[in-house]
Amino acid sequence: MPTLSPPSRGYPIPPNEEERLQEILGYDCPDGPAQASLNRICLLAQSLFNVPIALVTLIGRDEQKFLAKCGVDADGTPRKDAFCTYAILDDEVLIVSDATRDARFSENPLVTGDMHIRFYAGAPLIVRPGIRLGTLCIIDTKPREFSKEEASRLQMLATVAINELRRRRVTLNLKRQQELSAQTARMTKVGSWIWDVRTKSLVWSEET
Secondary structure (H helix, E strand, C coil), X not given: CCCCECCCCCCCECXXXXXXXXXXXXXXXXXXXXXXXXXXXXXXXXXXXXXXXEEEEEECCCEEEEXXXXXXXXXXXXXXXXXXXXXXXXXXXXXXXXXXXXXXXXXXXXXXXXXXXXXXXXEEEEEECCEEEEEEEEEECCCCCCCXXXXXXXXXHHHHHHHHHHHHHHHHHHHHHHHHHHHHHXXXXXXXXXXXXXXXXXXXXXXX
C-alpha cells in the first residue's frame, strides 16, 4: 500500500497527485467513437456481473467524472463522495461487500441517500506505474461477495478501457497537432505593415 498524503480534504490523496492530475488532461476530451466503446464496456460489465450500474470514471481534483455509464443519469459526483477516490490508491480491485458495514462509506450520501449503494468493486485505470486516472467500477444496491476470479475479470475489462482511453489520447494529440499546423500556416500568410507618419495610416504588404 503506498504512503498517502494527509487527508486534508476529508479523503486520502495519492502522494503523486499533481502528476496524476496532469496526466488526466491528456485523456479527458470529447471523442465519439471512444465514448461509444467505453459505453459498450460498461454494458458488458453490467451484464457479466449482473449489476444495475457500471461506470468508467476519471477522478479530478474535486470531482469524479463519468466518462461512460449505464444505470445512472448523473454525469459525476463530488470526489469526496466517490468510492473510486479510494480505488485509485492501489493497483488492486477495491471491493466493498457492504458499504453500510464499512467505516469509510457507511455515512456516505451515496449510501444513505437515493442511490443506496451497498456493493462496489472498482478496478483502477492504470496508464503507467503509480498513475491511476480513475476506475472501471460496478455497483449494486444490495450487499454481495466478489470472488478473486470476478475481480480478475473486472481488471481485464479495465485494461480494455485503458486501451480505449489511450486511443482517445492519440486522437486528441493528433487534433492538437493539426490545429497547431493550421495556425502556423495562417501566421506565415500574414503580411507586414508600416506606419506612414506623413499620412498617419497603416500600409499593409501583400500576404505571402
